[in-house]
Amino acid sequence: MDTNLPVSANPRVVIIGCGFGGLRLAQSLRNAPVQVVVVDRNNYHNFQPLLYQVATGALEAGSIAYPIRKIFAGRKNFYYRMADVQRVDPASNTVVTSVGNIRYDYLVLATGSLTNFFGLESIERNAMQIKSIPNALNLRSFIFQNFEKALLMENPNERQALMNIVVVGGGPTGVEISGSLAEMRKHVLPKDYPELDLRSMQIFLVEAGPALLGPMSEASQSDAKRYLDELGVKVMLNTSIKNFENCRAYYSDTEYIPTENLVWAAGVNGAEVPGLPAEVVTRNKRVTVNRWNQVEGHANIFAIGDLANMVTEDMPRGMPMLAPVAQQQADQLGENLMRLLRGETPKDFVYKNKGSMAIVSRNKAVVDLPGNVHFNGILGWATWLFVHLMTLVGFRNKVVAFVDWAFSYFSTDQALRLIIRPFSRRDMKDDKGKKRDEHRTSTPEYNPTPPAIQAEAESRA
Ligand SMILES: Cc1cc2nc3c(=O)[nH]c(=O)nc-3n(C[C@H](O)[C@H](O)[C@H](O)COP(=O)(O)OP(=O)(O)OC[C@H]3O[C@@H](n4cnc5c(N)ncnc54)[C@H](O)[C@@H]3O)c2cc1C
Structure with missing residues (x-):
C-alpha cells in the first residue's frame, strides 16, 4: 500500500499520535518551513480528562472528541493518515504503518500511554x-x-x-x-x-x-x-x-x-512503538529523552508527553503523565525543531506547573495551585468546570458540554443512558x-x- 504523500522540498516531520502533545506540535508548526504528516489510529483528537463523564452518561462522546481533518482544514503543509504505527526503523528513517511505510526527516513519537495491569x-x-x-x-x-x-x-x-x-x-x-x-x-x-x-x-x-x-x-x-x-x-x-x-x-x-x-x-505504561533499542525503553515502557525531548542516541527522533521519560533534578522519576506536560513539551519542541533547521542549539525544556485539580461531584472539587494554594468546594468545582470547558477543542464541543452540564446541574439528571x-x-x-x-x-x-x-x-x- 502507498501512503500517497507528496514529495516536498521542505523537510518532513512525521508526528505519531494526535493527542495533547501531537496536536499541539502540529499546530505550532503551522507556519514552519516543513511538511507535517500526522498519523493516528483514530481520526479524532480525544480529550481524555472528560472520558469518565462519557462513561457515566454526563457527556456525549462527540463533545469530547474533534475530527483531526477539521482541526487542520485548509492548511497547506499538513497531511493526515489514519493508520496504526507498527514499528519504527531508525536505520532507514521510516515508520511502518498499517497503510504503508512513511519516510521521515524528523520523527516525533506522541503515542501517549496504555493501561498498566501490572501483569495481573x-x-x-x-x-x-x-x-x-x-x-x-x-x-x-x-x-x-x-x-x-x-x-x-x-x-x-x-x-x-x-x-x-x-x-x-x-x-x-x-x-x-x-x-x-x-x-x-x-x-x-x-x-x-x-x-x-x-x-x-x-x-x-x-x-x-x-x-x-x-x-x-x-x-x-x-x-x-x-x-x-x-x-x-x-x-x-x-x-x-x-x-x-x-x-x-x-x-x-x-x-x-x-x-x-x-x-x-x-496505572499506565508508555504506549511504546517497537523498533527503538531496548536501552532507551524504561521499565514502565516510557522512552528516555534528553531535555530537548530527543530520544537517546537518535538525533532526528523525539518523544513527547506520556511516552517521554525526561528525568530532571527536581523530577527524578520523570515528568508527570499530564496533559500540560505534553502540551508544553510540544511547544518547546516546535521551537527547537526550527532552531535545529537554522543550525542553532535547541533550548532545554522546563516544566511550568500550573497546578492540579480533581472533581468529586456537584459543587465539590479540590484544586492545588503553585505556592501551596489550596481551595475546594464550590469554588474548586467552578474552577474545574471553567478550565475544562476552555481547554476542550472546538467551539461546538464547548457549547454542547456547557449545555449538558447546566442541564444536569439544574435537573440532577443525566440524559445519556441509552444502551446503543x-x-x-x-x-x-x-x-x-x-x-x-x-x-x-x-x-x-x-x-x-x-x-x-x-x-x-x-x-x-
Ligand atoms: C481517564 C483519564 C483522565 C485524565 N485526566 C487528566 C486530567 O484531569 N488532567 C491532566 O492533565 N491529565 C489527565 N489525564 C492524562 C492526559 O490525558 C495525558 O497525560 C495526555 O493525554 C498525554 O498526552 P499525549 O499526547 O502524550 O498522549 P495522548 O493524548 O494519549 O495521545 C496519544 C495519541 O496517539 C495515538 N496512538 C497511540 N499509539 C498509536 C499507534 N501505534 N499508531 C497510531 N496512533 C497511535 C492515540 O490514538 C492517541 O490519539 C487523564 C488521562 C485519562 C486516561
Whole structure:
C-alpha cells in the first residue's frame, strides 16, 4: 500500500499520535518551513480528562472528541493518515504503518500511554478500563446492561454482584469516576429502577497507597476522601485488588468484593512503538529523552508527553503523565525543531506547573495551585468546570458540554443512558486486537462486605 504523500522540498516531520502533545506540535508548526504528516489510529483528537463523564452518561462522546481533518482544514503543509504505527526503523528513517511505510526527516513519537495491569492476567481479561472513547461507551453500556439484568435476577447474591461497582486506583480518574457513579446512584438510578433497592448498591474505591490523589496536597487528599465518604463511596486505602474472576474482586487470597463491574484505573505504561533499542525503553515502557525531548542516541527522533521519560533534578522519576506536560513539551519542541533547521542549539525544556485539580461531584472539587494554594468546594468545582470547558477543542464541543452540564446541574439528571452499543466481555480486545475470553458469571456466595473493611485497612496502614 502507498501512503500517497507528496514529495516536498521542505523537510518532513512525521508526528505519531494526535493527542495533547501531537496536536499541539502540529499546530505550532503551522507556519514552519516543513511538511507535517500526522498519523493516528483514530481520526479524532480525544480529550481524555472528560472520558469518565462519557462513561457515566454526563457527556456525549462527540463533545469530547474533534475530527483531526477539521482541526487542520485548509492548511497547506499538513497531511493526515489514519493508520496504526507498527514499528519504527531508525536505520532507514521510516515508520511502518498499517497503510504503508512513511519516510521521515524528523520523527516525533506522541503515542501517549496504555493501561498498566501490572501483569495481573485475570484483571486484564475481565476488568473495564477507561483510556479511550470506545472504553468509556462500553463502560456506560455495561453498567446499564447489568442493571437491566439485576432486575431479572432472583438470586440476591447475583443481583448484588451486578449492581456493585469497584473502581481500582485512587488517582484523579478513580476519584472522579467513583464520585460520578455515586451521584448516578443518588439521582438517576432510583428513577430508572424503582423496583431495585438501590441502598444495597455499593461503590468501592480501592487504592493501594495510604491516601487518595497521591501527588496532590494533603488538604486535597483529605477533602476528596471526605467528599466521597459523604457520597457513600466505600474508600479502601492500603488495599490492592489482586484477582478478578467469577464476579469476585479479591483483595486478599480469601477476601473479596462481589461484583460484575470492576473499573481499572490503577496505572499506565508508555504506549511504546517497537523498533527503538531496548536501552532507551524504561521499565514502565516510557522512552528516555534528553531535555530537548530527543530520544537517546537518535538525533532526528523525539518523544513527547506520556511516552517521554525526561528525568530532571527536581523530577527524578520523570515528568508527570499530564496533559500540560505534553502540551508544553510540544511547544518547546516546535521551537527547537526550527532552531535545529537554522543550525542553532535547541533550548532545554522546563516544566511550568500550573497546578492540579480533581472533581468529586456537584459543587465539590479540590484544586492545588503553585505556592501551596489550596481551595475546594464550590469554588474548586467552578474552577474545574471553567478550565475544562476552555481547554476542550472546538467551539461546538464547548457549547454542547456547557449545555449538558447546566442541564444536569439544574435537573440532577443525566440524559445519556441509552444502551446503543450493547457490550459483552466477549467484545473485549487486548492491545494487539485479539479478543479476550468472556468473563464467566457464576453465583457468588454473598459476602456483605463488612463495613469494617475500611477500618481494618486503615489499621493495617
Ligand atoms: C481517564 C483519564 C483522565 C485524565 N485526566 C487528566 C486530567 O484531569 N488532567 C491532566 O492533565 N491529565 C489527565 N489525564 C492524562 C492526559 O490525558 C495525558 O497525560 C495526555 O493525554 C498525554 O498526552 P499525549 O499526547 O502524550 O498522549 P495522548 O493524548 O494519549 O495521545 C496519544 C495519541 O496517539 C495515538 N496512538 C497511540 N499509539 C498509536 C499507534 N501505534 N499508531 C497510531 N496512533 C497511535 C492515540 O490514538 C492517541 O490519539 C487523564 C488521562 C485519562 C486516561
